[in-house]
Structure formats: structure tokens, C-alpha cells
Amino acid sequence: MQKSLKKYFPVFVLPVLAAFAVSFIVPFVTGVYLSFTHFKTVDSSEWVGLANYIGIITEDETFLPSLALTLRFTIVSIVTVNVLAFALALLLTRKLKGTNFFRTVFFMPNLIGGIVLGHIWSLIINGVLGFFGVDITYDPNYGFWGLVFVMNWQMIGYMMIIYIAGLQNIPDHINEAAAIDGASPARKLFGITIPMVMPSVTICTFLTLTNSFKLFDQNLALNGKAADTSLLALDIYKTFYDHTGLRLAEWHGIGQAKAVIFFLLVAAIAFIQLRATGGREVEN
Amino acid sequence: MKTKRIFNNAATYLALILLAAAFLAPVFIVVMNSFKGNFYISDEPFTVPKGETFVGTENYVKGFTQSDFLQAFINSALITVLSVACIVLLTAMAAWYIVRVRNRFTRLLYYLFTFSMIVPFQMVMYTMTYLAFELELSSIPGIVFIYLGFGSGLSVFMFSGFIKSIPAELEEAAVIDGCDPIRAFFMIIFPILRPTAITVAILNAMWVWNDYLLPYLVLGSGKKRTLPVAVQMALTGGYGNKDMGALMAMLVLAIVPIIVFYLFCQKYIIKGVVAGAVKG
Amino acid sequence: MASIEFRNVAKSFDNGKVTVIPDLSFAINDKEFVVLVGPSGCGKSTTLRMIAGLEEASKGEIYIDNKLVNGVAPKDRDIAMVFQSYALYPHMTVYKNMAFALKLRKMPKTEIDRKVHAAAKMLGIEQLLDRKPGALSGGQRQRVALGRAMVRNPKVFLLDEPLSNLDAKLRTEMRSRIALLHKQLQTTFVYVTHDQTEAMTMADRIIVMDKGIVRQYDTPQKLYSEPADMFVAGFIGSPSMNFVDCTVRKNKGKITVDFAGNSMCVPEQKAKALVPYVDRTVVMGVRPENISAFADGQNECEGCVITAETEIAENTGGEVNVYFNLADSRCVACIRTEQKVSSGDVLKLFIDGNAVHFFDKETTGAISAV
Numbered sequence: 001m002q003k004s005l006k007k008y009f010p011v012f013v014l015p016v017l018a019a020f021a022v023s024f025i026v027p028f029v030t031g032v033y034l035s036f037t038h039f040k041t042v043d044s045s046e047w048v049g050l051a052n053y054i055g056i057i058t059e060d061e062t063f064l065p066s067l068a069l070t071l072r073f074t075i076v077s078i079v080t081v082n083v084l085a086f087a088l089a090l091l092l093t094r095k096l097k098g099t100n101f102f103r104t105v106f107f108m109p110n111l112i113g114g115i116v117l118g119h120i121w122s123l124i125i126n127g128v129l130g131f132f133g134v135d136i137t138y139d140p141n142y143g144f145w146g147l148v149f150v151m152n153w154q155m156i157g158y159m160m161i162i163y164i165a166g167l168q169n170i171p172d173h174i175n176e177a178a179a180i181d182g183a184s185p186a187r188k189l190f191g192i193t194i195p196m197v198m199p200s201v202t203i204c205t206f207l208t209l210t211n212s213f214k215l216f217d218q219n220l221a222l223n224g225k226a227a228d229t230s231l232l233a234l235d236i237y238k239t240f241y242d243h244t245g246l247r248l249a250e251w252h253g254i255g256q257a258k259a260v261i262f263f264l265l266v267a268a269i270a271f272i273q274l275r276a277t278g279g280r281e282v283e284n
Numbered sequence: 285m286k287t288k289r290i291f292n293n294a295a296t297y298l299a300l301i302l303l304a305a306a307f308l309a310p311v312f313i314v315v316m317n318s319f320k321g322n323f324y325i326s327d328e329p330f331t332v333p334k335g336e337t338f339v340g341t342e343n344y345v346k347g348f349t350q351s352d353f354l355q356a357f358i359n360s361a362l363i364t365v366l367s368v369a370c371i372v373l374l375t376a377m378a379a380w381y382i383v384r385v386r387n388r389f390t391r392l393l394y395y396l397f398t399f400s401m402i403v404p405f406q407m408v409m410y411t412m413t414y415l416a417f418e419l420e421l422s423s424i425p426g427i428v429f430i431y432l433g434f435g436s437g438l439s440v441f442m443f444s445g446f447i448k449s450i451p452a453e454l455e456e457a458a459v460i461d462g463c464d465p466i467r468a469f470f471m472i473i474f475p476i477l478r479p480t481a482i483t484v485a486i487l488n489a490m491w492v493w494n495d496y497l498l499p500y501l502v503l504g505s506g507k508k509r510t511l512p513v514a515v516q517m518a519l520t521g522g523y524g525n526k527d528m529g530a531l532m533a534m535l536v537l538a539i540v541p542i543i544v545f546y547l548f549c550q551k552y553i554i555k556g557v558v559a560g561a562v563k564g
Numbered sequence: 565m566a567s568i569e570f571r572n573v574a575k576s577f578d579n580g581k582v583t584v585i586p587d588l589s590f591a592i593n594d595k596e597f598v599v600l601v602g603p604s605g606c607g608k609s610t611t612l613r614m615i616a617g618l619e620e621a622s623k624g625e626i627y628i629d630n631k632l633v634n635g636v637a638p639k640d641r642d643i644a645m646v647f648q649s650y651a652l653y654p655h656m657t658v659y660k661n662m663a664f665a666l667k668l669r670k671m672p673k674t675e676i677d678r679k680v681h682a683a684a685k686m687l688g689i690e691q692l693l694d695r696k697p698g699a700l701s702g703g704q705r706q707r708v709a710l711g712r713a714m715v716r717n718p719k720v721f722l723l724d725e726p727l728s729n730l731d732a733k734l735r736t737e738m739r740s741r742i743a744l745l746h747k748q749l750q751t752t753f754v755y756v757t758h759d760q761t762e763a764m765t766m767a768d769r770i771i772v773m774d775k776g777i778v779r780q781y782d783t784p785q786k787l788y789s790e791p792a793d794m795f796v797a798g799f800i801g802s803p804s805m806n807f808v809d810c811t812v813r814k815n816k817g818k819i820t821v822d823f824a825g826n827s828m829c830v831p832e833q834k835a836k837a838l839v840p841y842v843d844r845t846v847v848m849g850v851r852p853e854n855i856s857a858f859a860d861g862q863n864e865c866e867g868c869v870i871t872a873e874t875e876i877a878e879n880t881g882g883e884v885n886v887y888f889n890l891a892d893s894r895c896v897a898c899i900r901t902e903q904k905v906s907s908g909d910v911l912k913l914f915i916d917g918n919a920v921h922f923f924d925k926e927t928t929g930a931i932s933a934v
Contacts, residue, residue, distance in 0.1 A: 002385055003620070004637075005465045012381040012465075016374045016436050017393070023433030024400045027408035027415055034411065042414040088303065091296055104550060105304045110557070111546050113494025115512040116538050119519050120310050123317075123532075127329035153310065161558050214404050217496050221516060236406045237497070256410060263407040270402040456618050457651035457712075461665035462639035471664075475655040 035256040038249040046249070052257035060254055065228070066235040073144065073231060074212040077151045081208050082201070085156045089163035090193075103164070107157035114154075118221025121150045125222075136223050143222070143229030150218045155211060159204045166200030167193070199277075206273040213266065232262055311539065318343050318532035325528040339529065347533030355507065356514035357537075362424055363499070363510060364492045367431035371488050372481050373474075375436050379443035380473055384455070394444065400437035405497065413501045427502050431492055439484045442559075446480040447473075483556035486549075490557070493542070511538055566629035566642075566719035566752055568592040568615060573624030575610055575776075580622070584610050585776035588624070592769075597746050597753040599763040602773035602799070609724055611773070612756045616722050617641050629719060639668075641720075644713035648725040650705045652697040652712070658684075659693040662712045676715075683714040686748070687741075703734045710745065721746075723755045727762065739765055760800050764788070772796050794928040797849050797921060803885060805849045806895040809925070812841045821848060821922075824891035828868030831917050837931050838922060846931065847923040852885070854919035855897035858912040867917035872897075877905040886911065 005012070030042060035052055039045035056063050088106060092099045109117065125146050126135045136142045170193065178188050194201075216233040223229045230238060239255035316332060317325045324337040331337070347353055382390045412430070416422065421430060450473070458468040474481070496512040503509060505517050515538055518531055546553055569591045576583040585607045592598045600608040613619040614626060617638035626633050633641055644665075652661050659680055666676045684690045687707045697705055706726065713721060723742070727735045743766050746753050757763055763770045764784045772779045772787065772795070780792040784800075791797035797805045810823035819835035819842070820827045830838060838846070858869050872888035872895075883898045884905050897913055905911065922931040 004459070005381060006385050008465045009381065009385075012377040012469075013393070016378040016432065016440070019429050019433035020397070020400070020436045021433070022415060022419065022421075023412055023430045024403070024408060024437070025396065027411035028400075028403060030411045030415075031408050042411060091300055094293075094296060096293060096296060102300050102304055103554075104547075105307055107554060108543065108546060109307065109310075111490060111542050111553070112539055113496070113512055113542075115494070115496045115516050116535060119515060120314050120535060122519075123329070123535075124310055124313060127313075130329070153307070157307075158557065161554055165558070216405075217494075217512075220496070221519070224520065233404065233406050237409070240410055252410070259404075259406045259409070263403055266404050267402050451649050451651065453647040453649050453651040454653070456616075457645070457647060457653075459618065460616060460638045460643065460645050461712075462668040467668070472653055476653075478655075 031256060032260060035253065035260045038253040039256075040249045040252065044249075048253065052250075052253040053261075055250070055254045056257055056261070059250075060239070060258075062227075062230065062235050062239070063258055066230050066232055069144070069229065070213060070232045073147060073151075073215075074209060076148055077155075077212040078205055078208045080148060080152055081155045081159055082204055084152060085159035085204065086163050086197075086201075088156065088160045089167055090189075092160070093164055093167045103157075103161070105157075106160055109153050110155070110158045112154070114215075114217025115221045117150060117154060118218040121146060121153070121218075122222045125149070137226040140226070140228045143226050146222055147215070147219060147229070147231075150222060151212060151215070154218070155208060159208065162200050162204055162207075163197060166197035170196045202276055206269070206276070210266065210269055210273075213269065232258075232265075236262060314532055314535050314539075318529070318536045320529065320532075322527060322529045325532065343529035343533040344537070346527060346530040347537060350527065350530050352507075353514060353534060353537060356509050356511045359424065359503075359508060360493060360511040363427055363431070364489055366424070366428045367435065367492045368485050368489050370428055370432045371435040371439050372485050374432060375439035375484070376443050376474060376477055376481060377469060378436070379440045380447055380469060382440065383444050383447045384452075394440070397437045397440040401441065409497070409501065416502050422502055422504070422508070424503075424508065427499060430498070430502060431488075434498070435488050435491070439488065442484055443477065443480055446477060450476060482552055483559050486553050486556035490553075567594045567627075568720065568752065568754065569625075569627040569630075570611075570614075571625040571627070573614065573621045573626060575607070575614065575619065576622050583776070588776065588778065590771060590778055590781055592752060592754065595750055595752055597743075597755065597766060597768045599755045599757060599767035599770045600773060601757055601760060601763040601770055602779075604758055606773045607776040608756045608758075608771075608773050612645075612722055612724055612754060615641075615720065615754060616643055616645050642718055643720040643722055644716050644718035645722040645724065646709045646713050646726045648728055650697075650709040650729075652705060652708055654697055657694055657696055658689065658700070658708050658711075661697070661708060662715050665712070665716050679715045680711075683711045686714070686745075687711050702730050703738065706730060706734075706738060707741075710742070714745075714749065717751075719751060721749070721751055721753045723753065725757055726755075727757070728759070735762075742766065761802065764800065772799060790930070790932070791849075791921065792930055794847065794849065794923045797923070797930075801851055801853075803852050803896050803898070805851050805921070806855075806890070806893065807923075808848045808850070808891050808893050808895065809845055810848045810891070811845050812838050812843065814839075814842045821846070823848065824870075826868055826870050828915065828917060830920075831866060834917075834920070834922065841922075841924075841931065845925055847925050847928075849921035849923060850895075850915055851919065852896045852898040854916045855895075855899065856914050856916070857899045857901050858914040868915045870913050870915065872911050872913050874905055874907050874909045874911060876907055877909070879905075886913075 034042065034045055036047060036049060037045035038048050038052075092102060112120075122136060125142070129135050129138070129142065134142075136146055174192060174196070175188070178192050183191065214233055215231050216237070219229070219231050219234045220237075224234065236255055236258045239251055239258060243251040313330065317329060319339060320333040320337045320343075321339045324331075324333075328337075333339075382394050416426065416430060419426075421427065454472065454476075455468055458472045463471065494512060495510075496516060499510040500513045500516070503513070505513055509517070515534060518534055570588050573585065573588045574583070575585040588607075588611065600611055602608050610619060614621050615628070617633065617636060621634060628641060628643070653664065656664065662680045662683060663676045666679065680693070681690065684693055687710060689704065689707050689711060692700060692704060692708070697708065700708065706729075709726070726742070727738050730738060739762060742755075746766075755762075755766065764787075767784055769781065769783055770787055771781045774795050780787060780796045782790075787796060787800045791800060791805075794807065798807070808823050810821040813820050813822055813827070819830045819838050821830060821838075822828075870890065872886070872890065874886050874888055876887045878885040878887075883900055886897045886899060886905060888895055888897070888911075899913070923929065924931055
């Protein structure tokens with residue numbers, strides 16, 4: 001098959017490759033190049049070396065706060081989402097009737113897109129804050145915890161499904177052995193259940209990590225207008241599109257440099273994840 | 285022992301019911317407000333519509349007509365259906381070629397597709413938008429082409445994983461039976477790929493349908509806008525008094541298709557979404 | 565209904581880096597059942613795949629029915645192939661699996677229907693036609709794979725280790741079924757296996773291959789009685805042949821071979837060939853079934869009596885496999901005895917001088933009178 005198939009390259013691969021080149025390969029390569037230039041549009045670039053990367057620190061005032069905010073948001077999300085999802089998974093694996101219904105309900109928010117989701121929550125949060133005569137842009141903390149709420153509402157059901165799968169994979173005889181040994185419920189949870197679902201914990205931790213780190217739509221819809229609650233992705237977007245005037249070329253360059261750094265951070269996370277999931281499998 | 289068990293179960297159910305209520309509350313609040321008059325939405329957002337606050341389907345009529353919601357809905361549906369069809373079929377073909385024709389070039393392609401999965405959209409956002417305009421891709425067929433490119437990373441990766449498990453003997457049997465590569469693919473390979481194709485279709489459908497930034501940048505907020513763009517425009521665009529009632533109705537209309545889709549193929553969706561997570 | 569011929573065929577992979585077959589020539593007659601046998605990696609499957617056209621020969625010519633088929637697509641070679649994993653299309657019913665090739669050839673529906681049912685009837689799988697392969701047992705899948713090949717009336721039937729995924733009992737049953745099929749279909753069969761029992765029981769002729777080279781190509785009987793070299797001798801027969809180094813001596817005009825303190829006089833017709841080897845070491849080959857328990861009064865002249873200390877004894881029912889050491893070689897004898905043999909027992913065994921084989925120690929080739 002290999003030999004006859006080889007001639008069919010134009011039919012089998014070319015359409016995808018052409019699309020892939022236009023949407024990814026070419027933009028990626030030019031993107032890396034442009035991060036070392038000032039450019040008003042892509043075809044009018046001027047080489048400036050590392051100036052953009054230096055400019056992120058010296059000229060730009062939003063990147064570092066935004067990075068700090070993203071890190072804080074990511075850590076809080078990882079903890080809250082995983083603890084709550086795991087707790088739900090424990091409740092739903094107690095062999096009760098009707099768990100399917102609850103599973104359906106908890107998973108549902110995951111399917112609603114970030115924009116719609118963000119607006120639903122912005123309505124509710126602003127509705128509550130309305131009683132006090134303020135809105136979500138009033139205090140950066142409101143925006144921050146609003147994002148944590150949105151993230152939890154969307155991701156808990158998803159992570160719960162992965163945890164349920166992990167919990168159901170624990171062989172019955174291990175729990176029975178623990179019961180015979182007279183282990184208390186708390187002991188059983190920390191001594192047996194949690195170590196046994198460590199692979200799921202790893203997967204869910206990294207999923208929450210990347211999803212929180214790259215969050216954009218929810219951020220834009222919930223509090224996109226607030227200046228001080230932009231996560232990294234939104235900050236890059238604003239660097240590109242919220243600037244006008246004479247220094248546009250410079251801001252474009254800085255935006256693209258930010259994007260490269262953002263990419264390197266995400267790639268580093270992915271690399272660590274690969275090592276973590278490849279290296280540590282639970283033994284049965 | 286038995287009473288303790290019953291008590292435990294009752295406590296679990298109570299916790300679950302409260303949590304479920306909390307999870308459904310946001311959607312419920314939006315639905316509730318979509319039947320209220322404009323004035324009452326901002327004033328008493330958490331009360332049930334009744335008597336004078338209840339306006340029936342008025343908001344829905346407005347939501348539909350005012351924002352040209354129908355146009356955005358049709359755009360989104362068209363883009364989603366076409367993109368998913370193209371992605372599923374064409375990336376399956378590419379993955380088969382890449383797995384079966386082993387040489388340096390196909391290996392490089394495989395690594396590139398895998399690599400693209402970890403690159404965040406912001407990295408290529410500006411340059412891709414520029415290229416899309418240069419190539420005049422600001423149309424529905426154009427964005428379908430772009431979605432094919434962006435979706436190819438995960439999809440090729442998932443199909444490749446499955447194709448590697450298909451024994452080569454099966455394809456050899458097809459060759460001896462008289463298939464050329466095209467027939468072998470469509471009559472033998474593609475039908476076997478069905479379970480993965482469903483997963484790939486669901487993952488991409490959820491992504492394309494909900495995607496905001498790419499269609500906003502490529503198609504803009506004019507006549508070609510998609511549903512998420514329409515929602516974003518309606519809720520944040522412009523100043524002055526917004527018609528909150530119509531906006532509520534829009535949110536509900538944006539959610540309903542997803543919920544219906546979810547309830548009908550829940551099994552596949554949960555399986556597919558989780559499979560995508562574990563692999564990607 | 566076709567002959568097959570290989571003329572100086574070579575096959576290498578990875579742009580000539582790995583040579584699987586250096587130079588292969590053989591001819592298979594029309595309607596013959598030929599088995600390609602050899603250890604894994606010997607090139608037998610590659611040979612079969614070259615006949616099928618799934619691999620192209622790197623050098624040389626391949627003829628089917630006296631027509632050069634190099635470069636001819638598999639579907640145009642008029643062959644059918646049964647794969648080790650059966651390679652049934654999982655999404656099609658048994659009927660569609662069998663009809664697939666005919667449909668691609670645009671055969672009329674009624675004709676397809678007739679052929680599929682005829683083949684199914686012959687193989688006893690008529691009641692399975694609406695099922696999918698996933699719902700079949702291993703033996704049933706095997707029969708469907710045969711049926712799929714049969715409906716096409718190919719000139720050549722190629723089978724690649726078709727029985728290796730079946731359990732022992734089913735394998736024996738399918739062996740006779742395939743042999744019967746060959747008789748009914750009256751076509752050329754080429755069958756690849758690593759199992760010498762399958763080769764011996766089914767083949768008209770056997771090609772024994774090793775490292776891409778034909779070691780011997782002959783009938784099963786000839787392979788057993790006149791193995792061309794030590795490889796063939798060791799490969800055919802179970803348990804395999806014992807090899808013992810021995811020295812050829814000439815004593816008072818008589819040729820003897822000496823090993824481990826024993827001296828065996830060699831029967832006349834074999835002795836002649838050993839003359840050039842006098843005072844040199846040769847390898848004596850003895851099949852386990854040609855070593856028997858020695859009874860007093862037996863004629864010692866046509867063989868040799870040895871004493872052996874039993875290391876392990878395996879009772880297989882009618883016979884006992886006795887393992888022992890002889891002149892630094894581990895040997896086995898299949899003896900018929902009523903007595904219980906256990907390890908440590910010292911036995912008197914008789915080697916049948918008429919049934920021994922001699923091999924050149926350097927070339928490993930058989931030493932035979934020309």
C-alpha cells in the first residue's frame with residue numbers, strides 16, 4: 001500500500017497541509033520573526049533586535065502585573081477546581097441511584113462557550129453587586145474572584161468525569177482489604193483512594209493549569225473592560241488592538257514579543273506535563 | 285448500621301441536590317429574566333417573573349429581529365457543519381497517509397501537527413489575521429479553510445493514534461481484493477475509523493461553535509458574524525441604554541442548541557471530550 | 565491453475581541496507597501444493613508477498629502462469645491471499661466480506677450471490693453470512709478468510725501462516741480441511757508456515773528456507789529421509805535430529821565411526837561415501853525415533869549399542885522421550901518400552917546404523933554417495 005499510496009499525496013495530504021500552512025506554519029514563523037521588529041502591518045517591518053523584549057519590561061506596564069494575576073488565578077483555580085471536582089466524584093461513586101442525572105447536570109456548563117458563559121456570570125455578579133451600588137470593575141478582586149467562579153463552574157464537571165473514571169478503576173479488593181484491616185474512612189481516603197487516583201490528579205492538574213493559563217473568552221466577556229483584571233491572553237490582545245497613533249508599530253512589536261513569551265510558557269508547561277505523565281504511572 | 289447508612293445516603297442526596305441547584309441556577313436566572321420586562325431585569329434580577337413583570341415572548345421576538353440573530357445563527361451553524369465535515373474527512377485522510385507512508389517528510393509533518401497543539405492562539409493571532417486578509421479568506425468558505433488548518437493538529441494526532449492500531453494486513457487484503465488507495469480509504473479505513481471520527485467531530489464542533497476570537501478577527505462583526513460574536517457585540521458594544529430583555533433572550537437562544545445537542549448525544553460527548561483531554 | 569517461477573530474485577529493504585533475500589530461484593508446478601517453511605525471519609513471508617505483489621522484487625524475475633509479473637498490481641495477478649490475522653473487514657458482514665472483491669470487479673449481483681453461497685456451503689459457514697467478524701470464533705473467521713479467497717477462483721492461492729492463531733485441536737482440523745480444499749479447487753497453493761508438522765502433512769513439495777536461501781526443495785518424504793544438510797535435518801522431524809561428532813576410521817577394510825568410546829560399523833552403502841573422510845571428524849545425525857531400547861540378542865552388526873544415563877524422561881503415552889548426553893551432545897531418544905524410566909536410570913540403547921546420516925562438519929552438507 002505504501003508504494004501506491006505515495007503517489008496520492010496531492011489527494012490525501014495537500015488540502016490539510018495547505019490549510020495548516022496558511023493558518024499555522026506561515027503565521028508562526030513570521031510571528032517569531034516579527035517579535036524582533038517594529039511593524040505597523042506585517043509587510044512593513046523594521047528590525048530592532050531585542051528591543052521589544054526589553055520594551056515589555058521598560059515601556060509596557062501591564063505585562064508583569066498580568067503575568068502575576070495569571071499565576072495567582074491559575075493556582076487558585078487548580079486548587080478549587082480539583083478539590084471540588086474530586087469531592088463531587090466521590091459523592092457520585094457511592095453507588096447511589098440517579099447519579100447519571102447529576103453527572104449530566106454537573107458536566108453541562110462545560111459545553112457552553114466562554115463568551116456566553118462570561119456574560120451569564122457578568123449578569124449575575126453585577127446583579128448581586130448592584131445591591132451595593134457597584135459593578136465588577138469597581139475592585140480588581142471582584143473581577144478576580146468572578147473569574148475563579150466562572151472557571152469552577154465550567155471546569156468542575158469536566159474534571160469530575162475524569163476523577164470518576166479514575167475512582168472506578170480502583171479494584172474492589174483493595175477497598176475490601178482496607179475494610180478488613182479496619183481502616184477509618186479518612187485513612188482510606190488519604191491512604192488508598194488518593195494515591196490510587198494520582199494519574200487522574202496529574203491529568204486534571206495540567207488540564208486546569210493550561211486552561212486557566214490560556215483563558216481568554218471568559219475574561220473578555222466577564223470583565224474585558226476593566227483595565228486591571230486582564231489575564232495574559234487578554235493582555236496580549238489589548239496590546240495589539242487597543243493601541244492607536246504614532247507608536248503603533250512599536251506596540252505591535254511588543255505585543256508579538258509578549259505572544260512569543262506566552263507561547264514559551266505554555267510550551268514549558270506542556271513539556272513538564274509530558275515528563276510528568278510519561279514518567280509516573282501508578283503500578284497495579 | 286442500617287440507619288447510619290440511610291442517614292449517610294440521605295446526606296449525600298441532599299448535598300448533590302443543593303449542588304445541582306447551584307450549577308443550574310445561573311442558566312435558570314437567565315431564562316427567568318428573559319421573560320421579564322426590561323426595567324425589572326436590572327432592578328430585581330433574582331425574582332420570578334409574575335404579573336406586571338412578565339412579558340411573555342416579547343423579548344424573544346425582539347432578540348430575534350433586532351440583532352439579526354437569525355443571520356448569526358445560520359452563519360455559525362454553516363461554519364460549524366462545514367468545518368467539522370472538512371476536518372473529519374480530510375485530517376483522517378492525511379493521518380492515514382502520514383502513518384502509512386513512512387519517510388522523513390511525513391515524520392516531520394507529524395511532529396509539526398503535534399507541535400501546533402501546544403501553541404496558543406495569541407502567538408499566531410496577528411500574523412494569521414493578516415495572511416487571511418491577504419488571501420481574501422474573509423468569507424464562510426475561507427474561515428472553513430482556516431478552521432481546517434487550526435483543527436488539523438489535534439485531529440491528525442488523534443486519528444494517527446488509532447490508525448497505528450489497524451493491522452496493515454487489512455489494507456493488503458483490500459489491495460489484493462482490487463482497491464486503489466482511494467477506495468481502500470473510503471470503503472475500508474474510514475468506516476473503521478468511525479469511533480475516532482465521532483470523537484474528533486464532537487471536539488471540533490464544540491470548539492468551532494463556541495469560538496469567538498478567530499471569527500471576530502477574520503469575519504468581523506458585520507453581516508458574516510457568528511453567534512458568539514453577535515452575543516459579545518450585543519452585550520458590550522455601544523453605549524447608552526441596552527435592551528436587557530432582548531439580550532437575555534439572546535443568551536437563552538445561544539444556549540438552547542448546545543443543551544439539546546448535549547441531551548441527545550450525551551454519551552458520545554462525554555466520552556469524546558474526555559478522550560480529547562487525556563490525549564491532548 | 566498456474567505455475568510460478570522465481571528467477572534470481574533478490575529483495576532488500578531500506579534502500580539496499582538490509583538484504584532479506586540474496587538470490588532466489590525455484591519453480592512451482594501448476595496445481596501443486598507447496599509449503600514454504602523455515603524459522604522466523606528466513607524470508608518465507610517476503611517470498612509469498614512478492615508472489616502476491618505486495619512487495620516488489622529488488623532484482624530478478626517472477627513469473628506466474630509463464631507471464632512476467634514484475635510491476636503488475638496485486639489485483640491483476642489473479643491471486644488470492646489468506647492472512648495470518650485473517651484481515652477480515654470488521655465493519656462488513658461475512659457476506660459482504662466475501663463479495664467485496666467481486667463487487668469491485670463489477671460482477672453481476674446474481675453471480676456474486678451464487679458464488680458466495682457456493683463457497684459458504686463448501687466451508688459450512690452459510691448460517692454465518694449475516695454476522696460481522698467480531699461475532700465469530702477464531703475457527704469461523706479462518707473459514708471466512710478462506711471463503712473470501714475462494715469466491716474469486718484465483719489461479720494461485722497464497723496462505724500466510726493461516727493456522728497460527730488457532731488452538732491445537734482446531735489447527736489439526738483446519739489442516740485437513742485446507743488439504744481437502746486444495747483437492748477440490750484444483751489450483752496452485754503456496755502456503756507459508758514455521759511449523760514443520762503443517763508442512764509435512766499438507767505439502768506436495770516443501771521449500772525449506774533459511775536466511776533467504778533455499779536449503780532444500782523436495783517432497784516431505786525426501787526431506788525426511790535424505791536431508792540435504794544439517795539445517796534441514798534438524799528442522800524436519802520432531803523431536804529434532806541428534807547430532808554427534810564422530811571420527812571416521814578404517815579398520816581391516818571396514819569403515820567405522822568412533823564416538824564417546826563407542827565404535828559403530830557403518831553399513832556398506834553409506835560407508836563408501838565416508839572413504840574420503842577417514843581419520844577426520846564428521847557429524848553423525850540420528851533421529852530420536854531411530855534409537856531404540858536394546859534387547860539382548862539383537863543384531864549388533866547393523867548399528868551400535870550405547871549406554872546412556874537418563875537425564876530426564878518424558879512419558880508421552882506410547883513412547884518415552886529419554887534425554888541423555890552423548891559425546892558432549894545432548895541427545896534424545898524416543899523409545900517404546902513398557903518399563904518405567906526415571907532420571908538417573910542407566911539404559912542400553914541401540915542406534916540403527918541403517919538410519920543414520922552423516923554431514924560434513926565444515927559445510928554442514930550431507931555426505932552421500934554420488
